[in-house]
Amino acid sequence: QSALTQPASVSGSPGQSITISCTGTSSDVSVYNYVSWYQQHPGKAPKLMISDVSNRPSGVSNRFSGSKSGNTASLTISGLQAEDEADYYCSSYTSSNTVVFGGGTKLTVL
């Protein structure tokens, strides 16, 4: 199974909005709504930010939102804050009854 495709890096200034894309195939993102997004700060375990394409777990800021169109899912962070600087990973359930992750995107807050 091939990893989902994410941009290696994105950046934005405080207060701005950014979007991270996650492109899959007809075996994962496009056919299932089991897309999740994780935030990982250096040396820490990943933290769930979005589940099932667009659901925000309790305790996650409403500045984080998710969506999907076709085989591409997206994570949008609005009102960027310094604490949002981290690596972000998408994942999807696949038709092979497995899980596949994206390669990760490093978000820099300028």
Add this chain to the structure above:
Amino acid sequence: QLQLQESGPGLVKPSETLSLTCTVSGGSISSSTYYWGWIRQSPGTGLEWIGNIYYSGSTYYNPSLKSRVTISVDTSKNQFSLKLSSVTAADTAVYYCARALRPRFSPIDSWGQGTLVTVSS
């Protein structure tokens, strides 16, 4: 509050078997709502799903690792374990144990802190 804690050797020799255990506290591993699994992250790289197990013992593995991986569960100890055989330097990584929601292994809503395993002679 659910907690997951990995334990096991931090150094494994090439060609040997990597063995890790995850101890679950604050919740029952016998819950019908969740799978339990392992994810790894090689230094400076992304996340790789290794596999999941249900408390009944049903297992699901990454096809690229399937021939070398065994995940097992011990409900009496509220633990599950990972064995990865014939390791090479490419298996050097931080290994996370985690909990995933049924029925589609998604989302992974709770993670251990991770444990670094280095493969070296």
